[in-house]
Structures are given as structure tokens and as C-alpha cells.
Amino acid sequence: MIQVEHINKTFKVARRNAGMKEAVKALFHKEYEYVHALEDISFAIKEGEMVGYIGPNGAGKSSTIKVLSGVLTPDSGTCLINGRIPWKDRISHVGDIGVVFGQRSQLWWDVPVIDSFELLRDIYKIPQRAYKDKLEELVQLLDLKEVIRTPARQLSLGQRMRCEIAASLLHNPKILFLDEPTIGLDAVSKIAVRNFILDINKRHKTTVILTTHDMQDIEALTKRIILIGKGRILLDGKLEDLRHTFRGAKKAVVEYSGNELTLCEGLSMLADDYSLDEEKGARKGRAIIGIDTDILSVSEVISYLSLQVDITDISVTGTSVDELVVQLYKQYEI
Numbered sequence: 056m057i058q059v060e061h062i063n064k065t066f067k068v069a070r071r072n073a074g075m076k077e078a079v080k081a082l083f084h085k086e087y088e089y090v091h092a093l094e095d096i097s098f099a100i101k102e103g104e105m106v107g108y109i110g111p112n113g114a115g116k117s118s119t120i121k122v123l124s125g126v127l128t129p130d131s132g133t134c135l136i137n138g139r140i141p142w143k144d145r146i147s148h149v150g151d152i153g154v155v156f157g158q159r160s161q162l163w164w165d166v167p168v169i170d171s172f173e174l175l176r177d178i179y180k181i182p183q184r185a186y187k188d189k190l191e192e193l194v195q196l197l198d199l200k201e202v203i204r205t206p207a208r209q210l211s212l213g214q215r216m217r218c219e220i221a222a223s224l225l226h227n228p229k230i231l232f233l234d235e236p237t238i239g240l241d242a243v244s245k246i247a248v249r250n251f252i253l254d255i256n257k258r259h260k261t262t263v264i265l266t267t268h269d270m271q272d273i274e275a276l277t278k279r280i281i282l283i284g285k286g287r288i289l290l291d292g293k294l295e296d297l298r299h300t301f302r303g304a305k306k307a308v309v310e311y312s313g314n315e316l317t318l319c320e321g322l323s324m325l326a327d328d329y330s331l332d333e334e335k336g337a338r339k340g341r342a343i344i345g346i347d348t349d350i351l352s353v354s355e356v357i358s359y360l361s362l363q364v365d366i367t368d369i370s371v372t373g374t375s376v377d378e379l380v381v382q383l384y385k386q387y388e389i
């Protein structure tokens with residue numbers, strides 16, 4: 056459905072130093088720098104897939120989404136979406152895609168949201184019957200009844216984001232590009248947005264490409280991730296496999312009293328915060344210990360530690376998706 060092959064995009068950016076003198080100098084002699092936003096980007100996405108497109112700031116995520124949605128023409132490479140080249144067949148292509156940029160609005164600011172929806176109906180030439188049915192579905196699923204008669208500028212961020220998502224789906228697109236859809240939302244609104252995305256993917260087999268810095272979005276929505284750094288794709292694989300790779304790392308938070316903790320092979324001290332009871336000559340503390348589960352099992356760790364100290368509380372957690380991504384960024388030096 057989406058086939059991207061060897062896409063490259065370089066931006067030519069004018070640069071000058073600060074100050075009046077430099078500004079005048081730049082009038083006569085401009086200096087340029089070249090930013091390689093996308094370098095040899097290739098991937099394929101099947102119908103109905105939900106893919107997380109992740110990477111640090113400036114990695115090239117938005118540039119990729121812009122190429123896929125047809126607003127940015129690459130310097131070289133090919134991209135076919137449902138048999139169309141996005142930047143060449145823009146008008147027919149936009150009928151197939153919905154785009155939500157979390158940081159930008161597609162709603163007209165001063166008019167009630169429903170007026171923006173009607174305008175989009177005209178732009179996309181949605182038949183009246185289909186529009187009515189879709190609107191009804193979206194209003195119900197996204198709980199918009201109370202807000203669509205309000206101007207966009209008077210909505211809370213969460214309400215506006217739900218309206219943005221509805222606006223992007225009115226014409227029933229096959230593909231949805233979501234660029235930071237939960238940015239700035241509170242926990243309840245984030246969950247509502249995520250549940251809705253899961254729901255439309257299930258109902259309509261909508262293909263979703265999601266760029267986000269929120270790893271809970273990735274965990275809740277996608278099975279596959281594509282990691283981009285400095286304009287290049289560094290990894291494309293299943294989240295599950297990645298978890299497997301990093302499975303060997305767990306963390307124990309141990310509240311203890313007694314002696315100083317000594318660690319054996321397979322354990323590493325990440326933090327040890329304690330106070331000293333000078334009378335008893337004993338410590339009371341909270342240690343965070345890294346466990347390499349390829350060397351020691353969790354039960355062995357508990358037995359080993361309880362031989363040394365009194366454990367008053369212990370919790371053991373695996374690597375979170377956030378930690379996993381930090382490790383990936385470290386591994387790929389991005």
C-alpha cells in the first residue's frame with residue numbers, strides 16, 4: 056500500500072552570524088549550509104498496519120510525513136501510495152489520506168467547528184449522505200456533541216485535538232498520518248485519543264503512521280516501529296522483538312535495613328540512598344539495582360539480598376518502552 060524507496064531530501068539553509076554588521080554583509084554575500092533531512096529512506100507499509108515512526112528532534116520524521124502526504128517533493132527516490140506518487144498526484148492523493156499535525160490546526164479558528172467540517176465536506180466533495188453518517192459516527196466516538204458548535208479558538212487542547220482528528224477522517228481516508236497527536240494532552244484525553252485510533256483501525260482497517268515522542272502512544276498503538284536518526288532509517292522491526300533484545304535488563308527497587316549491600320556478578324548499583332543509625336551501626340535505605348537476568352533470576356537476587364539485609368519492600372520492573380528507546384538512541388548514537 057505504501058512503498059517508499061531511496062528517498063533523499065536536502066534543504067539549503069542561509070546562515071549568518073548575529074549582529075548588524077553580519078546582517079549587512081549577508082545582503083551582499085549569502086552563505087549557505089546544506090541540511091540532509093532525509094537520506095536513502097526506504098520502507099513498505101501494508102494496509103491496516105499501525106506503525107510508529109520515531110526518532111529524536113530533527114531526525115526527519117515530519118519531513119517524511121510531508122513527503123508521504125505530498126506537500127514536500129524529495130530530491131530523488133520513489134514513493135507509491137495506492138499506486139499514486141503523492142507530490143505528483145496531489146489532488147487525488149489527498150482523498151486517500153488524513154493528516155493530523157498535533158502542533159498545527161486545520162480548523163478555522165474563529166468559526167464553530169461544525170462550519171470547518173462543512174467546508175471540508177465541500178473541499179473533499181463528500182456526498183451528503185456519506186458525510187452525515189461519518190459525522191454521526193465521529194461525534195459519537197469522539198464525544199463531540201458539546202463542542203462542535205464552539206469556535207476552535209475557545210476549545211481546550213484536548214477538545215480541539217478530538218475535533219482535529221474528526222476533521223482528518225470526515226472523507227473516510229484509507230491512511231492516517233498522525234504527527235504528535237497527543238502532545239500536551241492530559242492523561243484522560245491521551246487515553247481517549249489512543250482508544251479512538253485503535254477503534255478506527257479495527258473498524259475501517261485504516262493504516263496509521265504515527266510520529267510521537269510519547270512512548271506510551273507507541274506502546275498502546277503500534278506493533279512495528281521504524282527508528283530514524285539524522286535522516287537515516289536505523290531500525291525497522293517489531294516492538295516485541297526489541298523488547299526481547301532488551302529483556303535481559305530488569306530493575307529492582309529495594310527498601311532495606313542492615314549492612315552495606317554488596318553485589319555479585321549480574322547486579323549493578325544504580326542508586327543507593329540511605330541514612331545511618333549510628334547507635335545500631337546500621338543503614339536504612341532504598342537501593343535501585345540493575346539485574347542482568349541472563350546471569351541471575353529474580354528469585355536468586357531476592358535470596359541473595361535477603362541474606363545480607365532485612366528487605367522491607369521490593370519491586371522488580373522490566374525495561375519500559377521509554378528506557379528501551381533511550382537505549383536505542385544510545386546504541387545508534389543519535
Ligand SMILES: Nc1ncnc2c1ncn2[C@@H]1O[C@H](COP(=O)(O)OP(=O)(O)OP(=O)(O)O)[C@@H](O)[C@H]1O
Binds near residue numbers: 068090111118
Ligand atoms: N523547510 C525546511 N528548511 C530547512 N531545513 C528544514 C526544513 N524542514 C526541516 N528542515 C531540517 O531538516 C531536519 C529534519 O527536520 P524534521 O522536521 O523532519 O525533523 P523531526 O524528526 O520531525 O523533528 P521534531 O521531532 O523536532 O519535530 C532538521 O535538521 C530540520 O532543521
